[in-house]
Amino acid sequence: VQLQASGGGLVQDGGSLRLSCAASGRTSSPYYMGWFRQAPGKEREFVTAITWGGSTTYYADSVKGRFTIFRVNANNTVYLHMNSLKPEDTGVYSCAARTRWGTEPTIRSPYNYDYWGQGTLVTVSS
Numbered sequence: 700v701q702l703q704a705s706g707g708g709l710v711q712d713g714g715s716l717r718l719s720c721a722a723s724g725r726t727s728s729p730y731y732m733g734w735f736r737q738a739p740g741k742e743r744e745f746v747t748a749i750t751w752g753g754s755t756t757y758y759a760d761s762v763k764g765r766f767t768i769f770r771v772n773a774n775n776t777v778y779l780h781m782n783s784l785k786p787e788d789t790g791v792y793s794c795a796a797r798t799r800w801g802t803e804p805t806i807r808s809p810y811n812y813d814y815w816g817q818g819t820l821v822t823v824s825s
Contacts, residue, residue, distance in 0.1 A: 700725055700813075701816075702720055702794050702816030704719070704720045704792070704818065707822075708821070709822045709824065710823055715781060718779040719776055720777045722775045730797050730798045730813075731801075731806055732749050732770065732777040733794065733797065733806065737790050745807040747768040748806050749777060753772070756768055761787075767780045768780075785823060792821050793815055795815045
């Protein structure tokens with residue numbers, strides 16, 4: 700599976716951005732798509748994930764109610780719509796794919812993902 704992320708940029712506090720992650724290659728297997736982010740000097744952290752069928756979503760508490768993940772089947776793309784952005788949302792956002800079913804705790808760990816796209820930088824200015 701190849702993943703291509705895009706959509707990052709500079710936005711003011713309270714603004715919105717939409718990230719996209721296009722999947723190609725072996726996309727027929729059941730799996731999860733996730734977004735993780737890494738701020739300077741910090742570890743990579745879970746942001747959100749979605750089952751490939753789009754029926755189940757998972758969010759970190761810090762983004763719940765502000766971020767929405769969804770998938771468009773026609774183009775094998777997963778989107779992350781981010782509203783009410785805060786300076787603490789700043790970081791490099793990376794999308795990832797997991798080709799195994801698992802429990803929710805494992806979905807939230809970056810170590811359980813098999814494929815990664817390149818990161819896209821999101822900067823929220825105060």
